[in-house]
Amino acid sequence: MDAKQSSRRAFLGAGAFAGAALTACSAPDATPPEAATAPSLLGAPVRRYGERSPHETVARGVRDSQTPEAASSRTPLDETYGIITPSALHFERHHAGVPDIDPTAHKLLIHGLVERPMMFTLSDLKRMPSVSRVHFVECSGNSGGEWSAKGAPTVRLSHGLASCSEWTGVPLRVLLDEVGVKPEAKWLLAEGDDACRMQRSVMIEKALDDAIVAYGQNGEALRPEQGYPVRLVLPGWEGNTNVKWLRRIKLTEGPQFTKDETSKYTELMEDGEAWIFTFEMDAKSVITAPSGGHAIGGPGYHEVTGLAWSGRGKITSVEVSTDGGANWSEASLQQPVYSRAFTRFRLPWNWDGSECVLLSRCRDDTGYVQPTRQELIAQRGRYSAYHCNRIKGWRIAADGSVSNAEA
Amino acid sequence: MRKLSSGACMALIGLVTHPLLSQELGLGREVTAAEVRAWDITIGPGGDELPEGSGSAVEGSQIYEVRCKECHGELGVGGDHAALVGKPADLKKAPPIKTVGSYWPYATTLFDYTRRAMPFEEPGTLTDDQVYAVTAYVLYLNGIVGEDDVMDRDSLPKVEMPNRDGFVPDPRPKP
Numbered sequence: 001m002d003a004k005q006s007s008r009r010a011f012l013g014a015g016a017f018a019g020a021a022l023t024a025c026s027a028p029d030a031t032p033p034e035a036a037t038a039p040s041l042l043g044a045p046v047r048r049y050g051e052r053s054p055h056e057t058v059a060r061g062v063r064d065s066q067t068p069e070a071a072s073s074r075t076p077l078d079e080t081y082g083i084i085t086p087s088a089l090h091f092e093r094h095h096a097g098v099p100d101i102d103p104t105a106h107k108l109l110i111h112g113l114v115e116r117p118m119m120f121t122l123s124d125l126k127r128m129p130s131v132s133r134v135h136f137v138e139c140s141g142n143s144g145g146e147w148s149a150k151g152a153p154t155v156r157l158s159h160g161l162a163s164c165s166e167w168t169g170v171p172l173r174v175l176l177d178e179v180g181v182k183p184e185a186k187w188l189l190a191e192g193d194d195a196c197r198m199q200r201s202v203m204i205e206k207a208l209d210d211a212i213v214a215y216g217q218n219g220e221a222l223r224p225e226q227g228y229p230v231r232l233v234l235p236g237w238e239g240n241t242n243v244k245w246l247r248r249i250k251l252t253e254g255p256q257f258t259k260d261e262t263s264k265y266t267e268l269m270e271d272g273e274a275w276i277f278t279f280e281m282d283a284k285s286v287i288t289a290p291s292g293g294h295a296i297g298g299p300g301y302h303e304v305t306g307l308a309w310s311g312r313g314k315i316t317s318v319e320v321s322t323d324g325g326a327n328w329s330e331a332s333l334q335q336p337v338y339s340r341a342f343t344r345f346r347l348p349w350n351w352d353g354s355e356c357v358l359l360s361r362c363r364d365d366t367g368y369v370q371p372t373r374q375e376l377i378a379q380r381g382r383y384s385a386y387h388c389n390r391i392k393g394w395r396i397a398a399d400g401s402v403s404n405a406e407a
Numbered sequence: 408m409r410k411l412s413s414g415a416c417m418a419l420i421g422l423v424t425h426p427l428l429s430q431e432l433g434l435g436r437e438v439t440a441a442e443v444r445a446w447d448i449t450i451g452p453g454g455d456e457l458p459e460g461s462g463s464a465v466e467g468s469q470i471y472e473v474r475c476k477e478c479h480g481e482l483g484v485g486g487d488h489a490a491l492v493g494k495p496a497d498l499k500k501a502p503p504i505k506t507v508g509s510y511w512p513y514a515t516t517l518f519d520y521t522r523r524a525m526p527f528e529e530p531g532t533l534t535d536d537q538v539y540a541v542t543a544y545v546l547y548l549n550g551i552v553g554e555d556d557v558m559d560r561d562s563l564p565k566v567e568m569p570n571r572d573g574f575v576p577d578p579r580p581k582p
Contacts, residue, residue, distance in 0.1 A: 067527065070527070095524075096524065096527070109438065109442075109443070109446050111438070111443045111446075111447065116437050117437065117438050117440075117442075117443050118435045118436060118437055118438060119435060119436055119438045119442070120434065120435040121435075124434040124435045128434060174432075178431060178432060178434070178435060189449055191449065195530045195531075196523060196530050197448065197523045197524065197531075198524075199449060199523075248446055248447070250447065254451075254452075256449055256450075256451045256452070256519075257451070257452045257515075257516050258519065259516055259519070259520035262510075262511055262512055262516055262574070263505060263507075263511055263516075266574065268503055268505070268510075272495070272498045272499050272503075272573065273574070274573055274574050275574075275575060275576075275577055275578060276574040276576060276577070277576055277577050279577070280579075282579075312582050313582070368582075382501075382502075383502050383503050
């Protein structure tokens with residue numbers, strides 16, 4: 001039997017199965033399916049830039065703000081698939097609005113403790129050796145509400161300030177080679193071209209390791225909200241350091257103690273001392289389905305799925321509990337698992353219809369295990385505000401409705 | 408002859424392709440010190456980059472009234488946006504209150520941020536003298552400098568912020 005026959009037989013087999021299923025589910029006098037009798041209609045013509053189906057309405061979560069230019073929007077994690085966040089759904093956090101930048105006029109200046117201060121156009125950057133890598137970006141304020149006992153009611157509210165893209169650009173190391181970094185340069189300052197010229201200090205080790213000066217996101221140019229035409233991507237580091245609309249890099253001996261790395265994005269302990277330059281995002285996971293606000297219908301088969309990520313490397317395991325933490329099962333991880341990237345986990349689950357609590361707990365390749373809220377508070381107090389990576393629970397009620405386990 | 412030239416060319420490619428990865432790319436252009444000065448607006452904690460100019464709290468109160476008060480409130484508290492005035496003890500309240508007076512470690516940061524990012528809707532529109540003055544006023548409201556103290560490139564870096572030593576580097580274990 002050749003391949004064609006084999007394929008046809010497989011198709012007939014599938015059809016027979018589908019027919020049997022249909023018969024089993026239908027009333028004996030059911031009319032033929034509509035698709036079999038409706039006339040064929042000529043479809044839409046080709047078009048230059050695709051749009052999603054008009055039936056699809058999933059959108060970022062936006063809360064009313066007096067200053068929508070200095071606000072955030074959240075990725076609907078429970079309505080995205082796999083590990084890549086569609087660019088149009090990537091979370092936003094801006095401090096002075098999204099600038100409208102002409103890519104032909106935009107320049108990147110690199111100066112300070114260098115042999116040759118230089119300016120690069122976008123065309124220069126695109127001619128340089130490039131890399132494409134999958135990495136998450138997470139606002140360090142993500143899950144900030146989860147420090148409280150109550151927590152947020154939906155996964156987009158609790159975890160939606162994180163997204164994952166394939167980023168394309170020039171390794172920052174290549175650019176630093178061009179300007180010649182002086183040995184006394186231990187830090188650099190990265191500055192954006194937004195209205196407030198947002199700036200952060202970065203250790204030179206990170207710049208020389210895996211930092212990317214990115215112009216591409218998910219196969220096309222960066223979206224304006226994500227830093228068009230060029231941004232810094234610091235894999236695994238808190239979102240604010242991934243400076244968007246990148247205009248300037250200054251090599252320095254020490255950090256500059258900018259407003260965003262002192263008054264914001266520092267973690268205040270209960271003794272009044274604050275942690276500063278806490279760059280890596282600790283390992284974190286959350287179940288995205290079923291999650292708060294969902295209704296899962298009746299008992300029987302359900303897939304428990306979610307996302308895990310670590311700013312320090314690869315996710316090595318995710319365990320899921322369907323009984324509030326008494327027992328844990330190893331979820332399967334979508335392959336390949338990338339370092340410092342969203343990792344999709346899945347666990348088949350047969351729900352018996354009784355009330356229960358779902359939890360997920362991840363581990364990364366440094367051996368770090370995601371903590372409970374109590375463990376986190378024991379370490380960092382109640383008011384450190386940022387870098388909350390506690391285990392999150394969802395309660396399934398007997399009617400199949402899903403809510404925050406601690407509400 | 409043609410064949411030989413082609414072979415030589417192939418050999419040349421073989422020789423230069425790999426070393427190119429570790430050579431300068433010849434892209435971008437070198438810039439002058441004047442160009443760098445025009446772009447480099449960052450003021451570090453040592454204050455070396457601070458511009459000419461000066462201002463005092465008395466002068467700053469006038470500017471604050473017109474350009475800052477609407478968002479930050481009368482006397483730096485009670486506005487719809489960030490409170491600017493407080494004491495170190497505020498950090499031990501539940502929840503803590505982080506302000507210029509209670510939390511910010513360097514006065515130079517206040518100058519830098521005000522100059523680049525304030526007022527919110529018209530960032531970068533204050534003159535350097537105005538930024539010195541409004542910085543002096545916010546420091547005065549926090550009880551850190553006197554009403555007539557003049558802030559300039561020499562005096563501002565010498566201002567001791569109450570929470571100057573309140574920060575420790577990330578103590579989390581490194582992998």
